[in-house]
Each structure stands twice: as structure tokens, then as C-alpha cells.
Amino acid sequence: MKFKKVVLLYSGGLDTSVMLKWIQEKYSCELIALTLDIGQPQTDFEKTKAKALKLGAKKAFVIDAKKEFAEEYVSKAIKANAMYEDSYPLSTAIGRPLLAKWAVKIAEQEGADAIAHGSTGKGNDQVRIEATVSSLNPNLTSLAPVREWGLTREEEMAYAEKHGIPIPEKSVYSTDENMWGKSTECGVLEDPFHEPPKEVFSYTTLPEKAPAEAELIEIEFQAGIPCALNGVKMPLHELVMKLNGIAAKHGVGVSDHMEDRIVGLKSREVYECPAAECILKAHKDLEKTVCTIHENTFKTMVDDKWAYMAYAGLWLDPLMGGLNAFIDKANEKVCGKVKLKLFKGSAKVVGRSSPYALYDLNLSTYEKGSLFNQNAAPGFIELWGLQSKLANHISAKNGAHK
Numbered sequence: 001m002k003f004k005k006v007v008l009l010y011s012g013g014l015d016t017s018v019m020l021k022w023i024q025e026k027y028s029c030e031l032i033a034l035t036l037d038i039g040q041p042q043t044d045f046e047k048t049k050a051k052a053l054k055l056g057a058k059k060a061f062v063i064d065a066k067k068e069f070a071e072e073y074v075s076k077a078i079k080a081n082a083m084y085e086d087s088y089p090l091s092t093a094i095g096r097p098l099l100a101k102w103a104v105k106i107a108e109q110e111g112a113d114a115i116a117h118g119s120t121g122k123g124n125d126q127v128r129i130e131a132t133v134s135s136l137n138p139n140l141t142s143l144a145p146v147r148e149w150g151l152t153r154e155e156e157m158a159y160a161e162k163h164g165i166p167i168p169e170k171s172v173y174s175t176d177e178n179m180w181g182k183s184t185e186c187g188v189l190e191d192p193f194h195e196p197p198k199e200v201f202s203y204t205t206l207p208e209k210a211p212a213e214a215e216l217i218e219i220e221f222q223a224g225i226p227c228a229l230n231g232v233k234m235p236l237h238e239l240v241m242k243l244n245g246i247a248a249k250h251g252v253g254v255s256d257h258m259e260d261r262i263v264g265l266k267s268r269e270v271y272e273c274p275a276a277e278c279i280l281k282a283h284k285d286l287e288k289t290v291c292t293i294h295e296n297t298f299k300t301m302v303d304d305k306w307a308y309m310a311y312a313g314l315w316l317d318p319l320m321g322g323l324n325a326f327i328d329k330a331n332e333k334v335c336g337k338v339k340l341k342l343f344k345g346s347a348k349v350v351g352r353s354s355p356y357a358l359y360d361l362n363l364s365t366y367e368k369g370s371l372f373n374q375n376a377a378p379g380f381i382e383l384w385g386l387q388s389k390l391a392n393h394i395s396a397k398n399g400a401h402k
């Protein structure tokens with residue numbers, strides 16, 4: 001295969017740095033590095049850019065996509081109460097289609113013919129990136145050097161050394177991070193019986209070391225999207241990043257998850273998603289408060305499907321548009337405030353209020369003066385239980401229940 005120009009999704013880490021050099025050598029092509037800021041903490045993007053140029057990239061783009069990520073991706077996940085297999089808020093999963101979208105945009109702008117990424121051949125990320133790239137521009141080829149090059153860790157180090165690529169102090173873990181959360185794999189975590197060691201948690205405080213005092217926070221929602229934190233209005237990306245700091249201090253948002261990958265493997269993942277845990281819990285609670293039982297039970301099924309589609313890398317499948325249309329409709333009235341208590345690893349909803357709440361004190365109260373007509377209950381029960389009663393009586397007549 002021949003390429004004249006390749007856009008590489010560049011993180012600045014060892015793998016993608018080796019790749020940056022390797023692609024230029026292997027294909028004798030020009031290389032353009034692309035790095036997206038989607039709220040991954042502690043990253044010096046200027047350094048990343050300088051490193052790419054030093055390793056021979058013709059151009060290096062750093063795009064601040066924090067606002068776009070929050071408004072177009074995280075917000076949809078919030079409205080869909082997105083939680084894969086009850087444990088994973090899809091932080092990595094929803095970042096990939098945005099990376100792919102930008103890679104296609106830069107490739108088209110620069111006249112490149114291929115896109116390269118650092119994902120392995122065993123994970124979901126290759127699927128998410130390549131399925132999105134081919135949906136957006138079928139003429140672009142996707143390259144996944146890690147999948148093809150077959151370098152061992154030692155060979156990769158030797159290659160890095162030969163080309164003057166700085167080797168970071170050895171980390172045994174593979175991590176991925178953005179404002180919606182951090183995932184950690186590999187090392188001792190590959191033994192699912194082994195408790196995740198302390199050093200895995202770079203982000204959240206261990207519950208046993210978290211403050212002895214609980215902290216109350218208040219999140220306000222407008223049409224399903226958080227718009228204020230503790231009474232202060234702010235854009236979603238700022239709110240998420242601020243809340244990460246607050247909730248991480250209390251050790252909130254950690255999960256240790258046996259995950260079903262789309263490529264058939266099971267893997268053990270450790271997630272730290274402090275803001276996501278608080279926001280998703282608050283959102284779900286408020287949604288339950290304002291929606292009917294029928295909307296709530298139906299939406300659970302739609303939400304499950306949404307989470308699976310996002311996990312499976314099918315962000316651009318037309319079904320997602322249909323699911324989002326329903327989800328947006330249901331979220332129109334998800335407005336109001338939710339109070340949460342953060343304490344030693346847990347975030348609990350302790351209060352909610354909304355102008356759209358279907359909860360009516362005059363109906364629900366056990367105090368005197370309730371408007372609920374209890375005299376209507378016996379008639380309701382008679383009809384509600386009619387078929388069950390009949391079925392049981394007829395079974396008994398035919399010899400069941402003996």
C-alpha cells in the first residue's frame with residue numbers, strides 16, 4: 001500500500017510516538033499529527049505538539065474540543081443515562097467518534113489519504129474509530145500500526161531508543177482519560193481476583209482516605225443537561241471538570257468491572273468517573289420525578305440500546321438518530337435541581353425539585369386532607385387483579401397447586 005499523507009491521532013505517549021516515526025519510514029509518506037483536548041488532565045499540549053514536530057511530523061494540530069465534546073457527546077450520554085453493563089459511563093467510548101470526526105476533517109483539509117491510530121487489534125477503540133471514519137469518508141484508509149507491526153514491548157523500546165523517542169518511566173497499566181472519566185487496564189488487573197492496587201487510582205482519593213465530613217452538592221438541569229453547580233451557572237465542560245475535582249476528593253465514581261467487549265473478549269476494567277457518577281445519578285432521579293411510569297419503563301429500554309450502540313462504535317448509525325430524537329423529547333421536561341451527598345466513595349441523591357414534578361403532595365400525603373380517593377381503590381383492585389384471579393382459580397380446578 002502507498003500513501004502520500006497520513007493523519008495520525010497522536011497522544012504524545014510512547015506508542016503513538018513510535019508510530020509517528022514508523023509510519024514515515026514504512027510508507028515514505030508525509031505525516032500530520034492530530035491531538036484533541038477533550039479534558040484529559042495534566043497534559044501539556046504545547047509539549048505534545050513540539051514532540052510531534054521533532055519526530056518529523058510536517059504539521060501538528062492541537063484542537064481544543066472540550067466544549068464540543070461536552071455539548072455534542074457527553075450531553076447525549078447524560079440524557080440517555082448512559083451506563084454500559086451498569087458499571088461504565090462510556091467515557092472512552094464517546095470520545096472516539098469525536099476523534100475520528102476530527103481526523104477526517106483534518107485529512108480532507110490537508111489532502112491526506114489515510115488515518116492512523118494507536119488502538120490494538122483486541123479492543124473496542126479500533127472499531128469505534130474505523131467505523132466512524134468509513135461512515136464519514138469511505139475513501140480514507142484506516143491504519144492501525146499496533147495491530148500490524150507485531151513489535152514486542154522490548155522491540156518497541158529499542159526502536160524508540162534508536163530514534164531518540166523519550167521513554168516514559170515504565171507504567172504497567174494502559175489508561176485512557178478525558179473529562180468524562182478514566183479507564184485503566186493491564187498489569188495485575190488482568191487477574192480479576194486481584195484487588196486493584198492503590199497506585200491505579202491516580203485520580204480519585206481512596207474512600208478510606210476521603211474526608212470524614214460529607215459534602216452536599218446541588219446540580220441544576222435544564223432540558224436534561226446540567227447548567228449550574230451549587231447555584232453557579234456554567235457551561236457543561238466547565239461544570240463537569242469542576243465536579244470531577246469535588247467528587248474525586250470523596251472517592252466517588254470508582255468501578256471495578258468485568259466487561260464484555262464487542263470483539264468477544266471479556267476484560268477487567270477499572271474506571272474512575274467522579275463527575276459522571278454524580279451527574280448520571282442526579283439526572284436519572286430527576287427524570288423519574290418528571291416522567292410517567294410508562295415513559296420511564298420504555299426509556300430504560302431505549303437507554304440500554306443507546307449505551308450498547310455507543311459502546312459498540314455505531315455512533316453514526318441512523319438508529320442513534322432515532323433513539324436521540326425520543327431521548328431529547330423525554331428530556332424536555334427534565335428541569336430542576338438535585339441534591340447529592342458525597343461521602344467516602346459514595347454519591348447519594350438526597351433531594352430533588354422540579355416545576356414539572358409529577359409528585360403531588362396533596363395526593364401522596366398520609367396526613368389528613370389527601371385528595372387521593374381511597375374509595376376508588378377496591379374497584380381498581382377488582383379489575384386489575386381479575387385475570388390473575390381467574391387464572392389461578394382455573395388452574396386450581398384443573399388440579400394445580402396440590
Ligand code: ARG
Nearest residue numbers: 092093124174175176183185
Ligand atoms: N474498555 C473501555 C472501552 O472499551 C476502555 C478502553 C480504553 N482503555 C484503556 N485503558 N486503554 O471503552
